[in-house]
Amino acid sequence: MIISIASGKGGTGKTTVAVGLALSAENIQLLDCDVEEPNVHILLKPMICEEKPVYSLVPNIQEEKCNHCGKCAEHCQYRALFVAPERVLVFPEICHSCGLCTIVCPEKAISEEKREIGVVKKGLAQGVDLVYGELNVGEPMAVPVIRYVKKEIDKDKTVIIDVPPGASCPVVESVYGSDFTILVTEPTPFGLHDLKIAVEVLRTLKIPLGVVVNRAGIGDMKVYEYCKEEGIPVMLEIPFSKKIAELYSRGVSFVTEMEEWKMKFQHLLKRIVEVRIGEANNGS
């Protein structure tokens, strides 16, 4: 089973929930797909056993064959190529590696070369298999690195995916193929606003979802009213607590110091399985 942890708004507690869940259950693989700003490893402090560079394919122009006809630039939807009278300029950062330019070139002057844009690290920490990606600083495209992280999915384990904030392509890439998504929110107007956006994304992708309210007790009750109206289960509440915040600030998952929470996370996992079975029965 693949469970992703997403939110829309940043800083609501995705990583707190992902790590809390991972440390409370057995046979877990945890994937950190927030490759722009990965944080899971700060809480888990893994022993890294493998590092793999992430490459994207970008065009390599053989100038001696090129007659500067301009077809490649004309067809590139991302404007990653510019044909000057004497030379072809490639902008590798914005290339999506679709390969179209290599096909359209009548002179067969374009091949593809590898370009390193990030790294995937694998490690082990407190019984949890961890995989996380890091996008190189200055690179705009997170999606290829996320794809590499997800290639490491181990189907024999319960897979937990920590998703980046937002609602666009990196989020879609991260949650795609999940059996269930937990949306972590805080009970504030910002939290609710971005929760609604995240719900839209998941409904488009037809992924079943539930909500975890973090920092419960601050703000107002509107998140709960919304969930009730929409029939979205609120599966767990984590109260606003200075102790939890302080532990997090030091890079410590609160479940390691407040053992009673492990039971609550186990219960959450059980509920996810029940909701999944319920949905499967309704669907058939």
Next chain:
Amino acid sequence: MRQITVLSGKGGTGKTTLVASLAVFAENLVVTDCDVDAPNLHMLLNPGIMQKQEFKGSKVAVLDESKCIQCQKCEENCRFNAINDLKIDPVLCEGCGLCAYICLVEAIELREKVCGYAYISKTKYGFMSHARLNPSEENSGKLVTLVRQNARQIAEKENIDLIINDGSPGIGCPVIASVGGVDLGVIVVEPTLSGIHDMERALKMLNHFKVNPLVCINMYDLNIENTKMIETFCGSNRVEVAGKIPFDPLVTEAMVLGKPIAEYSPESTVSEEIKEVFRKILNSH
């Protein structure tokens, strides 16, 4: 014209809280919300929309099944696995057009799609340029560029010499689009190990694009030791710490009422400290 972008790396550190109050203190500015995925600034500044504009940021391949001869060439050559059983998944399709190009019978067409909307609005503190990307769309960087273009146009027309951009979390495409060519990047950091890790990556990113940095520590009293660590780090990297804003439940109270903290509680320490940050932003070079 001075352009300033507030960013953070890590989400939820208080970018929007800061920007809304900076707008209160600025006498004449255009403010933007460059977090087009999950914009929040409008919830504090309550803009009245003056202009709405369609954003056609990308294309999507559409298959005409009546023309298709099921040769599967498209499926075999799509690098994004967006074609399965001769159905194109619009979510996975990145609009590259390869399938349309190689189709033997011209059964695939690349169509422009509306990915969101850009708005030009007026708030009680000045003009605002903002947008909303449709959920699960791509090309948020392009939409950020449009938001900033709109802001510069209003600023030029109205003779306004300050633009403050509210950025998005992360350091990827939309963030890079929000810092390109700005005079100053203000990083809002919280005193947690994750916050510090993400600030360091955001600083490197600003450095990569040759943007001057400034750091503002939010909720600094949640962990004084970490706050000191940030100050030491910034000191040794010659980055100015423009302010230390304390944790205060008043900030959430103001948010629930839909107001910038500087308007809701101008006498609070939080507001005083943001005022000081604003002064330092104006004086930094």
